[in-house]
Amino acid sequence: MKLNERGLLVVLSGPSGVGKGTVRKALFDLEGHDLVYSTSMTTRPQREGEVEGSDYYFVSHEEFERRIKDDAFLEWAEFVGHYYGTPKDKVDAHLQEGREVVLEIEVQGALQVREKAPEGVFIFVAPPNKESLYRRLLRRGTETGDTIQKRMDKAEREFPLAHKYDYIVVNDEVTNAADRVLAIIRAEHARTERSIHKYNQLLEVGKHE
Amino acid sequence: MKLNERGLLVVLSGPSGVGKGTVRKALFDLEGHDLVYSTSMTTRPQREGEVEGSDYYFVSHEEFERRIKDDAFLEWAEFVGHYYGTPKDKVDAHLQEGREVVLEIEVQGALQVREKAPEGVFIFVAPPNKESLYRRLLRRGTETGDTIQKRMDKAEREFPLAHKYDYIVVNDEVTNAADRVLAIIRAEHARTERSIHKYNQLLEVGKHE
Numbered sequence: 001m002k003l004n005e006r007g008l009l010v011v012l013s014g015p016s017g018v019g020k021g022t023v024r025k026a027l028f029d030l031e032g033h034d035l036v037y038s039t040s041m042t043t044r045p046q047r048e049g050e051v052e053g054s055d056y057y058f059v060s061h062e063e064f065e066r067r068i069k070d071d072a073f074l075e076w077a078e079f080v081g082h083y084y085g086t087p088k089d090k091v092d093a094h095l096q097e098g099r100e101v102v103l104e105i106e107v108q109g110a111l112q113v114r115e116k117a118p119e120g121v122f123i124f125v126a127p128p129n130k131e132s133l134y135r136r137l138l139r140r141g142t143e144t145g146d147t148i149q150k151r152m153d154k155a156e157r158e159f160p161l162a163h164k165y166d167y168i169v170v171n172d173e174v175t176n177a178a179d180r181v182l183a184i185i186r187a188e189h190a191r192t193e194r195s196i197h198k199y200n201q202l203l204e205v206g207k208h209e
Numbered sequence: 210m211k212l213n214e215r216g217l218l219v220v221l222s223g224p225s226g227v228g229k230g231t232v233r234k235a236l237f238d239l240e241g242h243d244l245v246y247s248t249s250m251t252t253r254p255q256r257e258g259e260v261e262g263s264d265y266y267f268v269s270h271e272e273f274e275r276r277i278k279d280d281a282f283l284e285w286a287e288f289v290g291h292y293y294g295t296p297k298d299k300v301d302a303h304l305q306e307g308r309e310v311v312l313e314i315e316v317q318g319a320l321q322v323r324e325k326a327p328e329g330v331f332i333f334v335a336p337p338n339k340e341s342l343y344r345r346l347l348r349r350g351t352e353t354g355d356t357i358q359k360r361m362d363k364a365e366r367e368f369p370l371a372h373k374y375d376y377i378v379v380n381d382e383v384t385n386a387a388d389r390v391l392a393i394i395r396a397e398h399a400r401t402e403r404s405i406h407k408y409n410q411l412l413e414v415g416k417h418e
Contacts (some may be wrong), residue, residue, distance in 0.1 A: 001337055001379040113273040124401075129210055129411055159412045168408050170210040180399055187396035190376040196302055199377050203247075203368045207227055 003195030003202075007034075007095040008188055009117055010102045012181070013110035014125035015155035017137040019171045023125055024104045026178035033182060038091055041067075044082035057087065075105065075112035086113070087090060100142045100185055107158045112166070121188050124165035128172040130155075211402030212411075215302040216243075217397055219311045221390070222319035223334035224364035226346040226378045232255045232334055235387035242308055242391060247300055248277075253291035266296065270343045284314065284321035295322070309394055316367045323373070330397050332390060333374040337381040340365075 012020050012027075028035055041057040043064045052058055059067075064083045068076060073094040076085030079093045086103060103113065114122060128131040133155055137148050162168050167184055188194065200206055221229050221236075237244055250266040252273045261267055268276075273292045285294030296314060303310045311384055312322065323331060336342040342364055344359050349361060371377050376393055380386045397403065 001385070003377060013322055033372060058301055092345075126408060126412065129350075130413070160414045162408055162412075162414075163401060163405050165401055167396070168212060168401055168404045169399050170212060170408075172210040183395035184399060185391040186389055186392035187376070190332075190378050190393060192377055194370060195377045196372050199335060199371055201351040203335065203371075204237070204339065205369045207372075 002189050003198040004191075005098055005198065007097065007099045007101060007193075008121035008185060009095060009113075010100055010181070010185060011113055011120050011122045011132045012033075012102060012104045012125060013107055013165070014171075015107065015122065015127075015158045016151050017133050017140075017155065018125050018127050019136065019174065019177075020104050020125050022174050023169075023171055023177045024102060024183065026174045027102070027181050030178055030182050033185065034099045035102055036094050038086055038101050038103050039147075040084055041073075041087050042082060042084045044084075049073040063105075073103060074103070074116050076164050077106075077109060089117070094149065107161055111161070111164060121167070121170055122165040123167045123184060124162040125177065126162060126168050126170050128170050148183065211398050212407040213398045213400075214307050214407065216308045217394060217404075218300065218304060218322075219244075219390070219394060220311045220319050220322055220329050220331045221311060221334060222316055222332065222374070223380075224316065224336075224342065224351075224367045225360050226342050226364065227334050227336050228345065228383065228386075229313050229334050230389065231383050232378075232380055232386045235383045236311070236390050239387055239391050242394065244311055244394075245307045247295055247310050247312050248259055249293055250282075250296050251291060251293045253293075261273070266299075277404055283312070283325050284318040286315075286318060287314060288396035298327070314399065316370055320370070320373060320400050330393060331374040332376045332393060333371040333380050335371060335377050336385065337379050357365075375402060 003102050012024055014020050028037070033168065039053060039055070041059055043059060043061045045059070046052065046058045052094060061083070064085070067073060072088055073085040074082065074091060075087050076083060106114070110122060113120060133154060137151050169177050169180050221233055223229050237246070248262060248264070248266060249271065250268055252268060252270045255261065255267045259265065260304070270292070278281060283292040283297050283299055283300060285292060301308050314322070322329060337397060343361060346360050378386050378389050
């Protein structure tokens with residue numbers, strides 16, 4: 001029996017190249033959960049084959065800026081002239097249904113989410129060491145040396161921010177990392193601050209006081 | 210990779226009749242952990258078939274009281290003329306080896322442990338409702354109505370103490386409860402306050418500052 005019936009907002013974050021996406025995919029492949037991936041909203045043009053509401057919610061620049069003003073995003077950022085953001089209402093609807101919503105986002109975005117949704121579960125995905133992260137960035141092979149150097153510098157600035165997260169999970173082996181994230185989700189539902197309300201109802205605590 | 214190398218002190222507690230012992234046994238039957246059960250020390254006479262160091266550590270009244278004075282127990286209590294306690298040094302030795310030490314104790318004992326070892330993981334095992342606890346107490350069949358009534362009254366006083374624990378796990382189905390306890394253990398190792406030290410070493414955070 002799960003005492004906490006509301007879903008959890010699970011934020012998977014960490015430096016670029018750490019394998020957040022791979023961990024997230026492995027997590028969704030595991031059994032025994034009700035996870036849903038949060039679809040981002042963007043102003044960049046829809047590409048062929050992309051599905052509205054599944055790959056992204058596609059909106060106009062004006063629409064996006066209106067939503068920023070309405071505080072309708074858990075986090076948002078601009079990237080090469082286009083906006084990207086996580087719509088709050090979609091996330092809330094899933095949480096209300098009791099589903100766990102997984103966000104896979106960059107460190108700066110995660111820290112934005114922390115301010116708006118402190119009750120979320122913030123997981124920093126860490127490389128086992130610096131070398132493995134650098135090797136991964138180089139192995140992508142599609143980027144120039146300059147871009148790779150920039151990503152490495154960014155990672156160096158992000159490493160010290162791990163202490164702002166609730167959990168640190170090392171991505172040394174992707175199934176291990178995904179297993180640990182699932183354990184975190186199961187454990188968090190049992191945390192007293194999330195379960196005490198339902199517990200008090202069930203055991204009629206404070207009812208006669 | 211586990212960033213926290215020290216074992217966890219896992220305190221399984223809850224009202225009498227809730228099935229702490231059954232959950233503990235089911236937990237030890239699960240795979241993928243390195244759990245050790247903490248052996249208590251007592252002044253009560255050794256019974257036939259009981260093994261020193263496995264069932265209990267058997268010591269004299271004088272020896273036990275000397276140890277109380279030396280603050281050598283995580284918790285202790287007197288029960289029908291005999292002392293029972295959890296020796297601190299034995300627990301520490303296991304934690305140092307990286308093994309998780311499981312204590313299965315009453316609510317008052319658990320709150321004593323909390324004072325001496327706040328870094329422990331405190332889990333309140335709860336019944337799904339009052340009736341199921343009462344039915345369990347009655348089903349034992351070996352106790353008089355008076356004793357059962359006393360246990361029920363004690364449980365009523367203990368229910369409101371759940372909020373002092375880190376986690377509340379409902380024992381509706383014993384394997385579910387044991388699975389959740391194991392998830393809690395896995396998750397706790399990844400908690401930032403337990404893993405940040407090793408993480409900072411691995412990623413050389415703060416090394417050049």
